Amino acid sequence: MTGSKLQIAFRKPEPKDLDAFYEQKNDPRVKCLLGGFSRPQSRRDLDEWLEFHRSRPDEVLWTIVSIIDQRCLGHVGLYKIDPISRSSDFGIMIGDPAAWGCGVGTQATLHALRHAFNHENLNRVSLTVLATNDRAIRLYRKVGFIEEGCLREAQFRDGKYIDLIAMGLLKHEFVDGD
Numbered sequence: 625m626t627g628s629k630l631q632i633a634f635r636k637p638e639p640k641d642l643d644a645f646y647e648q649k650n651d652p653r654v655k656c657l658l659g660g661f662s663r664p665q666s667r668r669d670l671d672e673w674l675e676f677h678r679s680r681p682d683e684v685l686w687t688i689v690s691i692i693d694q695r696c697l698g699h700v701g702l703y704k705i706d707p708i709s710r711s712s713d714f715g716i717m718i719g720d721p722a723a724w725g726c727g728v729g730t731q732a733t734l735h736a737l738r739h740a741f742n743h744e745n746l747n748r749v750s751l752t753v754l755a756t757n758d759r760a761i762r763l764y765r766k767v768g769f770i771e772e773g774c775l776r777e778a779q780f781r782d783g784k785y786i787d788l789i790a791m792g793l794l795k796h797e798f799v800d801g802d
């Protein structure tokens with residue numbers, strides 16, 4: 625881990641998070657690392673996004689807050705929870721670049737994975753990540769995710785095609801390092 629560890633907490637997303645998410649999801653430094661967010665996001669888009677995800681029964685989404693000042697740092701979540709295959713997708717966004725490299729992503733990922741395996745009784749969590757996102761790939765490998773494939777040139781960013789790496793983690797492979 626590169627910086628000092630930031631103390632964080634997790635809670636359900638609330639309408640008051642909208643301003644922070646608006647800044648974060650429109651920040652080019654963040655946007656270029658995320659799949660599916662290449663267009664500008666209006667407050668209304670994000671309002672709808674928040675309401676949609678807050679109420680879905682097959683998702684668990686947390687806002688990540690800094691304990692010291694209650695600042696909203698981003699969100700982490702499990703999506704498409706399937707109780708038959710006991711699997712879900714995973715997504716994370718630390719939207720404040722000043723908080724990168726301070727252990728927030730690691731803590732938030734561990735939090736979501738503990739919930740997946742110990743509370744939702746899932747067996748598998750999967751994700752896709754841009755092949756250029758070295759920080760995220762390092763984090764995912766550290767907690768046990770294994771590369772399962774490459775979706776070649778699946779995203780188009782800044783005039784270039786970029787591969788997406790598909791990664792998966794089974795419950796028995798989880799490295800709970802905190």
Ligand SMILES: CC(C)(COP(=O)(O)OP(=O)(O)OC[C@H]1O[C@@H](n2cnc3c(N)ncnc32)[C@H](O)[C@@H]1OP(=O)(O)O)[C@@H](O)C(=O)NCCC(=O)NCCS
Nearest residue numbers: 625657717718724725726727728729730753758759760763
């Ligand atoms: C990717 C992300 C979740 C990582 O969270 P973070 O809080 O910045 O990362 P952490 O501080 O927990 O560090 C994770 C690992 O990455 C390493 N790391 C930090 N900066 C790095 C860099 N520039 N390149 C490669 N690895 C880096 C850390 O050293 C750490 O590994 P270690 O514990 O073995 O030393 C976060 O940066 C983020 O949300 N970025 C923007 C959106 C995004 O990329 N989302 C993921 C889309 S799939």
